Amino acid sequence: MVSATKLEGGYCFHSKNSPLDQPEGVKIHLYRLGIEQHDALKSFAYAGQGSPSLLDTFILSQWENFAQKGHMGYDVTACELKVIEGQRDFVIQMNDKWNTFPLKKHDKFGHPFGCLKPNSAKSYEELLLCIAEGEDTEPEVVPSTTPPNNGVLLIANAYPVEYGHIFLVPNSTNQLSSFWDKRMFGLITKIASEVNSTAFRVFFDDGTSIVPKHMFFQACYFANPLPVESASTVALYDGATRSGICVSEIVDYPLKALVFTSTNVNALVDVVSEACLALHEKNTVHSLMMSNNGRNVFLFPQVKNLVTGCYLSAWECCGYFVYHTKVDFDRASETGISNRMASFSFQDGEFEDLKKLCCAIADDLVT
Template identity: 75%
Template sequence: MVSATNLDGDYSFHGKNTPLDQFEGVKIHLYRLGTEQRELDALKSSACADQGSPSLLDTIILSQWENKSREGQLAYDVTACKLKVIEGERDFVIQMNDKWNSFLLNEYGKFSHPFGCSKLSSTKNCGELLLCIEEGEKNEPEVVPLTTPPNGGVMLIANAYPVEYGHIFLVPNPTNRLSPFWDKKMFGLITKIASEVNSAAFRVFFDGTSIVPNHTDFQACYFASPLPVESASTVPVYDMKTRSGVRVYETVDYPLKALVFCSNNAKALVNVVSEACLTLRENNTAHSLMISNNGRNVFLFPQVKSLVTGCYLSAWECCGYFVYHAKVDFDRACEAEISSRMASFSPEDGAFEDLKDLCCAIADDLDTCACAE
């Protein structure tokens, strides 16, 4: 997909023997978002995605991730794993990977002190640090090489057991969280990061399920093609035609019920989705998210626990992307089986109608407040 790139001059990133690979006192490259990007966010359109050269942040992330891959920090080469599209109405994507499992994924996702190597459960995790991102005060983004990560930033950490190319954790500093589960400020920063990357292949995921309890750790991967849920038909649920411009849709003819929030106004989008997620959490409703389209679309998947396994779908499984451990299961996979499995996690119609009403009410309240300002 994208080859590793050495960045010259002020943005030089070296592949080996950097202070990042020493385990005493974390020093890492810091990327500060530009204020101009935030001001222009509402003016962006889908048409501008992926045109021209890759963004600076996109190049840094992929360069650092591929460096970690070459250095042996990753357990396997995920690009060598076999992929197959299940032909049918939904074109589910499946991967054959006998080295991946969700338990290993969760082990590497739980960083209670991501900004201090001495406090991590394993020093191996320090070798997987890529960079830190925070809000900046200048118009243009800037890179500060090899510095101590700030309290208000998000640490990008390579997933040693990747599900797809460029798989990373985005871990907020726990000392700056407003909530052990969800922090609207951090969700806003994650959305801005997705916008700054400016790549149609970049998707960010969040699992608000018991699989990873009390964690606001996000994950991101690069996917070469649209995920099946992104191609699903939708019908409008709410269209805010006033100040904030948030629109809400629901998927149709897709086995797992989902809502899609869309807006060019990043702040309004973050506010609506955050309030919905906090309410779901208060009601003990498991859910997963995907951020796509450079931060302008958010997919929300409410879930019920499987009566068979006692688990939930991961966010990428909600989107129609599945990893198989056994070749026999990979070879036998079919659309009917996958659809049936997904549908078993979908909430009842009544509960989903309540969620739609809730999201419309939240959007109305926030828009009323915005218009009153």
């Protein structure tokens, strides 16, 4: 579990007399990123013992405030967790109340906020804050303002998979209705860097959602590395000295995957965006997981399971599974989970083509 420290000074949070009650429309806190970190992604400033960043504290304080008001479907910190002992240490959670996709209830967030006039603040309790690019060197918090169309809305997930579970949704109709917005992916990457927490992970699914063609991300906090992060890798493209990006293959893992690594946000965004667009054009379902302050992006291409007709979520690709029944939870094994993951994995030939494509993209786009 990750703890949060309440901010003191000029940074205020929602109260019962929230500005959302004002008749002129929805107003929330706006966090503007500082421009000093726009090119280089941060390394970890602390490893669980130092002071958290302003944005990290801000997100968790708002999320905990939402939880304390009784809006959560359950206390996710009370759910039983178990590590499946074995080669990969898969993590499983017992949660019979988990809703696989509560964002479908929030169609109201698919429109620009300047024209929305809710009847009460309760209509938007799950809206925590907005994050956008800033123009100053240092980050700043602007209280009670209308979210800009070029920002990202942070929405609490009332049915969390883990602590601090949020949706990150572009605040613009044209952005929300498109599959991919490269500029918005860049902003998400900078947000991960700005949070500056070893526990923070960002997820993206294309083709696995029941709301197709909508671009949104999810994020939550994991106390320990996810199983895929501990897997061995083999370098496919090493451009660390020339281009600033490396492409590696995850090996000895039941689901074929690639990981892109860079400290340069522009290089990482360019290569990952082109790879995702190429997969999308081929109607290939895929998931992403971002970790290490945005410096590592894992790519999981998938094929449809012929038995269930479904796909893995991004956190399942990473080795974290939620079970709805105690029987399934108690029966879970490394072999069973590995076989399930393998049923979604690319064939060798298809994966070889993808590896070549990603290396070519890295070589062509990043100089």
